[in-house]
Amino acid sequence: MADPLHTVAATLREAFAQATGLPAADIDPVVRPSDRADAQANGALALAKQIGKNPREVAEAVVATGLLADVCSAVEVAGPGFINLTFTPEFLAEQLASAATDPRLGVRRAVPEVAVVDYSAPNVAKEMHVGHLRTTLIGDALVRMLEFVGHTVIRENHIGDWGTPFGMLIEHMVDLGGVDAELTIDLSDPSAFYRQARAKFDASDEFKDRARARVTLLQSRTDGPTMAIWHKLVDKSADYFDVVYGRLGVLLRRDDIVGESYYQPLMPQMLDRLDRAGLLAESDGAKVVWVPGFTNREGEPLPLIVQARTGGFNYATSDITCVLDRVERLHATLLVYCIGTPQSQHLQMVFKAAEMLGVLVPPVRAVHVNNGNVLGDDRKILKSRSGEPTMLLDLVDGAIARGSAVVGERNPELSASDRDDLGHVIGIGALKYAELSSDRIKDYVFDWDRMLSFDGNTAPYLQYAHARICSIFRRAEVDRASVRTVVPVLHEPQERALALQLLQFDAAVHDTLDKFSPHRLCTYLFEVAQAFTAFYEACPVLKEGYEATREGRLALCDLTARVLQQGLALLGIEAPERM
Ligand code: ARG
Numbered sequence: 001m002a003d004p005l006h007t008v009a010a011t012l013r014e015a016f017a018q019a020t021g022l023p024a025a026d027i028d029p030v031v032r033p034s035d036r037a038d039a040q041a042n043g044a045l046a047l048a049k050q051i052g053k054n055p056r057e058v059a060e061a062v063v064a065t066g067l068l069a070d071v072c073s074a075v076e077v078a079g080p081g082f083i084n085l086t087f088t089p090e091f092l093a094e095q096l097a098s099a100a101t102d103p104r105l106g107v108r109r110a111v112p113e114v115a116v117v118d119y120s121a122p123n124v125a126k127e128m129h130v131g132h133l134r135t136t137l138i139g140d141a142l143v144r145m146l147e148f149v150g151h152t153v154i155r156e157n158h159i160g161d162w163g164t165p166f167g168m169l170i171e172h173m174v175d176l177g178g179v180d181a182e183l184t185i186d187l188s189d190p191s192a193f194y195r196q197a198r199a200k201f202d203a204s205d206e207f208k209d210r211a212r213a214r215v216t217l218l219q220s221r222t223d224g225p226t227m228a229i230w231h232k233l234v235d236k237s238a239d240y241f242d243v244v245y246g247r248l249g250v251l252l253r254r255d256d257i258v259g260e261s262y263y264q265p266l267m268p269q270m271l272d273r274l275d276r277a278g279l280l281a282e283s284d285g286a287k288v289v290w291v292p293g294f295t296n297r298e299g300e301p302l303p304l305i306v307q308a309r310t311g312g313f314n315y316a317t318s319d320i321t322c323v324l325d326r327v328e329r330l331h332a333t334l335l336v337y338c339i340g341t342p343q344s345q346h347l348q349m350v351f352k353a354a355e356m357l358g359v360l361v362p363p364v365r366a367v368h369v370n371n372g373n374v375l376g377d378d379r380k381i382l383k384s385r386s387g388e389p390t391m392l393l394d395l396v397d398g399a400i401a402r403g404s405a406v407v408g409e410r411n412p413e414l415s416a417s418d419r420d421d422l423g424h425v426i427g428i429g430a431l432k433y434a435e436l437s438s439d440r441i442k443d444y445v446f447d448w449d450r451m452l453s454f455d456g457n458t459a460p461y462l463q464y465a466h467a468r469i470c471s472i473f474r475r476a477e478v479d480r481a482s483v484r485t486v487v488p489v490l491h492e493p494q495e496r497a498l499a500l501q502l503l504q505f506d507a508a509v510h511d512t513l514d515k516f517s518p519h520r521l522c523t524y525l526f527e528v529a530q531a532f533t534a535f536y537e538a539c540p541v542l543k544e545g546y547e548a549t550r551e552g553r554l555a556l557c558d559l560t561a562r563v564l565q566q567g568l569a570l571l572g573i574e575a576p577e578r579m
Pocket of ligand 1: 118119120121122123158159160338339
């Protein structure tokens with residue numbers, strides 16, 4: 001266990017038990033990092049109430065147990081009963097050495113679960129646009145973090161591959177010659193085919209009728225030619241999604257596609273189950289579930305419609321079926337949905353219906369990892385020149401081109417191919433980090449200059465801090481692995497501050513996962529890089545003549561670089577060794 005806050009929490013639990021007579025297992029010492037000392041424990045406040053004592057007295061009694069003396073050089077009762085703790089340098093150095101020899105850098109494993117992460121979810125025959133940027137990147141970062149702490153993670157790309165638009169899309173293909181007709185997705189205009197079909201649909205009643213009949217045929221899943229055309233449409237779109245995912249460097253693959261169509265045949269059984277559970281009701285001719293706690297604007301109960309009057313199924317039907325599938329077929333206990341905020345009420349109702357069915361019950365839980373919008377300078381959803389939401393691929397290519405330009409300016413000696421390779425890493429890193437470092441719940445303003453800046457809370461700043469440490473080792477001609485068993489001596493306040501920061505990697509990862517909020521990890525990494533800069537300015541490394549001090553500082557440098565590299569990797573961002 002490398003995090004000193006955890007180690008000291010265990011000691012404090014024991015001390016509190018002695019001081020209060022309460023069982024250690026019931027005690028939360030509430031230890032947090034603090035500006036006044038290395039850490040502060042606030043547990044006395046709540047615990048004193050339980051036993052009817054004064055919190056200061058309890059805090060004094062905790063100190064008097066003497067149990068903290070091994071790990072703290074100073075322990076002080078402050079305010080109403082806070083306990084301020086200053087760790088001994090020896091204790092910190094030992095924790096640091098234990099993190100350095102751990103391939104996980106001190107990050108604890110979670111109790112392993114099967115987690116399904118639903119993210120990206122573009123639509124067949126349509127372009128991926130800026131709205132898909134956030135769910136794609138947030139989902140991808142969460143997948144990486146959940147895997148890192150030891151969960152079995154199943155990625156699911158819930159693409160829009162079913163529904164009424166497929167009538168007109170298939171019929172348009174039929175007009176062009178059927179399944180063998182040429183169908184290429186133009187990367188600069190992936191929605192072109194959709195628009196052509198739509199124009200026909202709007203212009204011709206005859207086409208409309210054919211399109212409607214085709215939807216029925218599609219839904220029966222029995223007509224070979226219809227299914228063949230549908231497969232081709234899905235397949236070509238999947239090729240296009242792969243291009244975007246590949247260029248963006250996210251983990252989603254073709255195998256991860258489990259689109260809306262997949263749930264279609266399972267829906268009648270699901271309705272049956274709702275019925276048998278007595279949950280199915282009628283309202284205005286439609287089949288609905290009355291989910292308690294949801295009302296419309298007039299304050300009347302809001303039904304969750306699962307079968308329209310016409311007999312058709314809808315999103316709610318498919319989403320409840322999807323919960324069942326994830327819980328019962330995949331045996332997932334954690335269901336993560338990375339979907340924009342507007343879907344919030346819908347999802348909460350779906351979750352509640354699945355709970356009423358007895359499927360979504362502890363230990364199984366579902367989380368809506370919602371997100372706000374990406375805005376342009378005008379504070380409206382980021383638009384392209386034509387006024388449409390910007391295409392995701394344009395953003396990706398813009399990031400790569402700008403990354404290369406920045407790299408070329410800073411390193412004019414690089415060959416064109418080295419410049420482009422590094423430019424890709426810098427550009428995509430900047431794009432991802434700008435997204436992930438913003439609180440997902442809020443809207444954020446898209447700003448190329450800021451995200452590519454080498455100053456501030458940006459990917460290039462963190463990547464540069466990492467590359468700079470790599471260069472220290474190159475200049476010192478020291479093998480990085482050789483300093484990993486060194487127990488550093490922490491004399492200077494900047495060494496100590498950096499050490500404390502590095503030891504909070506574990507807390508940062510778990511806190512990020514508790515809240516499903518990648519920006520928390522970003523904030524942490526930024527603080528690590530800042531602590532490193534302060535350390536590097538105050539504490540000479542290569543010029544240090546005293547061997548033990550120099551080695552200890554090199555060990556701090558190495559661990560900093562590894563925390564930065566691993567932290568960025570958890571966000572899906574590469575950390576090059578030279579920049
Ligand atoms: N396909 C929808 C869109 O592009 C998003 C669907 C979200 N739902 C889901 N289960 N992932 O807007």
